[in-house]
Amino acid sequence: MTLIADVSLRRILDSRGNGTVEAEVTTDSGGFGRAAAPSGASTGEYEAIELEPAEAIAKARELAVPRLVGEVFAGDQRGVDQALHGADGTDDFSKIGANSAVAISMAAAKAGADTQGIPLYQHLGGAFRGRNFPVPLGNVVGGGEHAADATHIQEFLAAPVGAPSVVDAVFANAAVHQEVHDILTGRDIAAGKGDEGAWAPSVDDAEAFEIVAEATERVEDEFGFEVRMGLDVAGAELYDADEGVYSYGERTRDTAAQIDYIADLVDEYDLVYVEDPLDENDYEAFADLTERVGAETLICGDDLFVTNTDRLAEGIEQGAANSILIKPNQIGTLTDAFDAIELAVENGYEPVVSHRSGETEDATIAHLAVATDAPFIKTGTVGGERTAKLNELIRIEDNA
Ligand SMILES: O=C(O)[C@@H](CO)OP(=O)(O)O
Ligand SMILES: [Mg+2]
Known part of the structure; x- marks a missing residue:
């Protein structure tokens, strides 16, 4: 050594x-x-x-x-x-x-x-890793803290779960991003992009669901494999702790109504992934929602767990969520991120490796996802700091 x-x-x-x-x-x-x-x-x-x-x-x-x-x-x-x-x-x-x-x-x-x-994924994951690839979750419409005057839900994600390869999945997400733009243009809705490259139109969340559902259906037809939808609600940003409600502009929902709302969305849009649907301090509400829809979808804790094994252990204890977002910078080292993934997997929680809204060309997370056999990676759709990771996944798949 x-x-x-x-x-x-x-x-x-x-x-x-x-x-x-x-x-x-x-x-x-x-x-x-x-x-x-x-x-x-x-x-x-x-x-x-x-x-x-x-x-x-x-x-x-x-x-x-x-x-x-x-x-x-x-x-x-x-x-x-x-x-x-x-x-x-x-x-x-x-x-x-x-x-x-x-x-x-x-x-x-x-x-x-x-x-x-040797490649980084092999150093981190060992000689037997590199055969399975994560499904990329691609942010195609967004608002919240990532764009002003856009949707309340932070991220509407394309999830090409049926893609036969990473390269197909990456191009499917890019196609959904383009379809969303076409649909917006067809409706005369101008849109810039948010921090992660997702379209940030000034539409309400209901219209965003309609648009993304239509875009994923078109791409499913064009590519011939299943493309589902996911969300990062970023619930902690919507939650007003003094009032005990989630605020969607004028409209508010108390915790019970928020759980009903998310459960209905899971059914209506056949969501494959829901991140932070509830406040980061409310393990109990996470557990209630997981009990209701956890068999059909991933309920993922980002702000809830912050890649921290102590917080994850508490979640496991309470049955809160069935998935954890893994962001190495939330916890500070790769060792801590690996420990969180190991604890998650041992307890049936799916690890989802993720970028941040502020990124660089660094592509370490692509290797981390392959090294740990993570089923999903969330790393955007377009923009150089996002494609740095996506193109690295394509290279890893290609043994380049
Ligand atoms: O909430 C999130 O999951 C992330 C990345 O999409 O956003 P941020 O880096 O701003 O926390
Ligand atoms: Mg999040």
């Missing part, structure tokens, strides 16, 4: 034009890895802490780099991530920043793969 010889950090641009942290790890034998931290807009209350990039970099240089250089083997991912936790000393990375931590963790993994001359 080869020791980490150097760690360098710099501030680069993310897709929203904000600064983020990029890390480079070099090993004694000349192995190299580079990775960058993404950033959320609809962040969960319990996520690890992202610091201002300059501060995160300064703190990581002072506290973490000396614990890594000449000390830890690049291929020893648990060793790297333990060093990051040791350097930080808090349980939410508030000292060195989860943005520095995750960039270093992912760059070290890439350097570890490079020293062995």
